[in-house]
Amino acid sequence: MIQIWNMKKKDSAAAKKKPKIGAAQIRVQKDLTELDLPSTMKTVFADPADLLNFSLVITPDEGMYVGGAFNFSFTIGPNYPHEPPKVKCTQKIYHPNVDLEGNVCLNILREDWKPVLNLNSVMVGLQYLFLEPNAEDPLNKEAAEDLRKNREYFISNVKSSLRGGAIRGVTYDRVQVK
Amino acid sequence: MAEVVAPNQPSGDWQGKYYHVDQVLETPGPRTSDAFAAGDQVKGFLRNQSKILVIGAGGLGCEILANLALMGFKDIHVIDMDTIDISNLNRQFLFRPKDVGKPKATVAAEFVMQRVPGVTVTPYYGKIQDKDDDYYMQFNIVVCGLDSVEARRWINATLVNLVDESNPDSLKPLIDGGTEGFKGQARVIFPGVTSCYECSLDMLNKPVAFPICTIANTPRLPEHCIEWASVLEWPRVHGSKKLDTDDPEHITWLYNIASTRAQEFKIEGVTWALTQGVVKNIIPAIASTNAIIAASCCNEAFKLATQCAPYLNNYFMFIGTEGIYSYTFEHQRRPECPVCGGETIDVQIGKEWTLEKLMEWLLEKQDIQIKKPSLSTDGKPLYYQGPPQLEEATRPNLEKLLSDLVPNEGEISVTSTSLPFTLTLRVTYT
Ligand SMILES: [Zn+2]
Numbered sequence: 001m002i003q004i005w006n007m008k009k010k011d012s013a014a015a016k017k018k019p020k021i022g023a024a025q026i027r028v029q030k031d032l033t034e035l036d037l038p039s040t041m042k043t044v045f046a047d048p049a050d051l052l053n054f055s056l057v058i059t060p061d062e063g064m065y066v067g068g069a070f071n072f073s074f075t076i077g078p079n080y081p082h083e084p085p086k087v088k089c090t091q092k093i094y095h096p097n098v099d100l101e102g103n104v105c106l107n108i109l110r111e112d113w114k115p116v117l118n119l120n121s122v123m124v125g126l127q128y129l130f131l132e133p134n135a136e137d138p139l140n141k142e143a144a145e146d147l148r149k150n151r152e153y154f155i156s157n158v159k160s161s162l163r164g165g166a167i168r169g170v171t172y173d174r175v176q177v178k
Numbered sequence: 179m180a181e182v183v184a185p186n187q188p189s190g191d192w193q194g195k196y197y198h199v200d201q202v203l204e205t206p207g208p209r210t211s212d213a214f215a216a217g218d219q220v221k222g223f224l225r226n227q228s229k230i231l232v233i234g235a236g237g238l239g240c241e242i243l244a245n246l247a248l249m250g251f252k253d254i255h256v257i258d259m260d261t262i263d264i265s266n267l268n269r270q271f272l273f274r275p276k277d278v279g280k281p282k283a284t285v286a287a288e289f290v291m292q293r294v295p296g297v298t299v300t301p302y303y304g305k306i307q308d309k310d311d312d313y314y315m316q317f318n319i320v321v322c323g324l325d326s327v328e329a330r331r332w333i334n335a336t337l338v339n340l341v342d343e344s345n346p347d348s349l350k351p352l353i354d355g356g357t358e359g360f361k362g363q364a365r366v367i368f369p370g371v372t373s374c375y376e377c378s379l380d381m382l383n384k385p386v387a388f389p390i391c392t393i394a395n396t397p398r399l400p401e402h403c404i405e406w407a408s409v410l411e412w413p414r415v416h417g418s419k420k421l422d423t424d425d426p427e428h429i430t431w432l433y434n435i436a437s438t439r440a441q442e443f444k445i446e447g448v449t450w451a452l453t454q455g456v457v458k459n460i461i462p463a464i465a466s467t468n469a470i471i472a473a474s475c476c477n478e479a480f481k482l483a484t485q486c487a488p489y490l491n492n493y494f495m496f497i498g499t500e501g502i503y504s505y506t507f508e509h510q511r512r513p514e515c516p517v518c519g520g521e522t523i524d525v526q527i528g529k530e531w532t533l534e535k536l537m538e539w540l541l542e543k544q545d546i547q548i549k550k551p552s553l554s555t556d557g558k559p560l561y562y563q564g565p566p567q568l569e570e571a572t573r574p575n576l577e578k579l580l581s582d583l584v585p586n587e588g589e590i591s592v593t594s595t596s597l598p599f600t601l602t603l604r605v606t607y608t
Contacts (some may be wrong), residue, residue: 048567
């Protein structure tokens with residue numbers, strides 16, 4: 001049987017026992033404790049010992065969605081960062097890239113996810129959706145149509161939806177904070 | 179007339195059984211290592227002493243088990259958590275229609291033992307996570323033929339953790355085979371010495387994912403309809419009830435929804451099997467690719483056990499999609515690898531040290547140059563620099579005695595913006 005020990009001895013700084021916790025867990029610790037978020041984003045942990053399930057509140061300070069507070073749930077699986085975190089909007093909001101079930105169309109959450117990305121990139125990406133809603137990748141088709149056809153009308157719909165108004169028979173959650 | 183030697187001797191061996199294998203074990207070749215003990219010694223080790231573990235008894239596993247047994251490994255263990263499905267029979271040749279529903283590990287073990295007299299195959303029907311370090315310590319070599327990233331990460335981390343500085347036997351070579359359609363790879367990992375599975379995680383093909391807006395608005399492929407059913411419709415209709423991809427009723431539900439959607443958009447090709455394939459992310463398995471990769475894995479196991487020829491250093495890649503292409507290279511270790519990278523420091527700590535004192539000690543250590551460290555032990559937070567809520571929640575720990583937070587010889591994981599890797603502190607109280 002091959003003896004690899006001599007090879008190893010040369011490299012004694014190598015192989016040291018690691019704590020028996022998942023690689024995903026350590027990576028999440030690194031991602032979360034090193035978050036560099038603007039004052040418009042805040043993380044909320046229901047259980048501070050559970051880093052794998054938390055929510056993010058975005059309160060844009062500019063753009064069409066200013067005045068609202070938007071809640072997203074984050075769920076991180078054991079295959080993170082090989083697989084992206086699962087992110088959903090927990091409120092019913094009027095947004096071209098968020099459907100009524102809270103699914104979010106953000107490329108880095110699915111087809112463009114890479115392990116070098118981190119939670120910070122996802123959060124910044126989410127905030128960007130509120131600054132620049134994108135009519136080209138619609139999940140809420142009506143909202144996307146409105147944005148494409150008449151920006152002013154779309155903005156007034158956004159304002160009404162933030163107050164819990166109804167648009168074309170759909171009542172949105174009241175998310176206005178100021 | 180020549181006398182036929184009955185194969186059912188106690189050892190299961192008959193004269194000439196290993197005639198061909200012995201050709202390479204009886205005389206050193208030009209490239210055999212100096213440590214190669216030609217003849218009885220190496221044959222004795224291979225056949226009577228070595229113990230090898232095979233993880234996975236599926237497409238690759240069946241090939242690996244058969245190869246190892248025929249090469250002369252006689253004490254083989256196999257773990258697999260699955261039962262045999264009818265769809266496995268086209269390539270998992272140790273199984274027959276009568277075996278459908280039975281555990282793969284058990285059936286494979288019985289088949290190999292019957293076919294190759296003298297070999298003992300010990301099956302375990304269950305998860306690799308059920309077994310502890312003592313179990314893995316008993317083997318000389320571990321060969322993996324798995325299709326799950328999660329299971330491979332687990333066994334890789336377990337074998338890296340198993341390495342004990344004071345015990346040479348704790349270093350278990352891991353041979354990992356994997357296939358996806360016409361592509362595959364085989365690699366040799368010396369845990370803690372060479373690049374590990376985690377080091378190369380970013381080389382994996384990522385699961386196919388379609389943009390969610392395409393799925394929602396402009397489906398063109400049957401896969402788009404299936405993803406629509408599983409990603410959007412399932413949670414909408416079933417709320418928090420989790421989709422179980424192993425439950426045929428769940429697959430049938432998705433299949434029906436996807437078929438309706440496909441009709442609406444005039445898309446052809448949604449079938450039950452495709453639905454299952456897409457949601458379970460099944461990549462078609464090709465019997466010949468499995469055979470090539472399994473053969474390469476078993477060659478390496480044989481060479482590691484006997485030292486009759488140089489082993490693979492360390493990554494062999496096979497691409498059979500357009501003709502035949504293969505490439506062998508040395509994958510480099512990543513210093514920041516969360517499993518085999520990073521550094522460990524032994525720290526002697528006075529009983530009166532608080533967590534805060536440890537933090538100050540860390541910040542003063544010139545050789546690490548650490549900034550804003552966050553600490554946890556055994557997956558539980560000790561002190562986190564952020565986000566604000568976690569900083570606040572963990573701040574009270576700073577005043578606590580370290581010995582109340584971390585047991586003697588316990589480990590603390592330290593992450594920091596200034597460290598690309600994780601630093602581990604192993605604490606002993608004085
Ligand atoms: Zn590694």
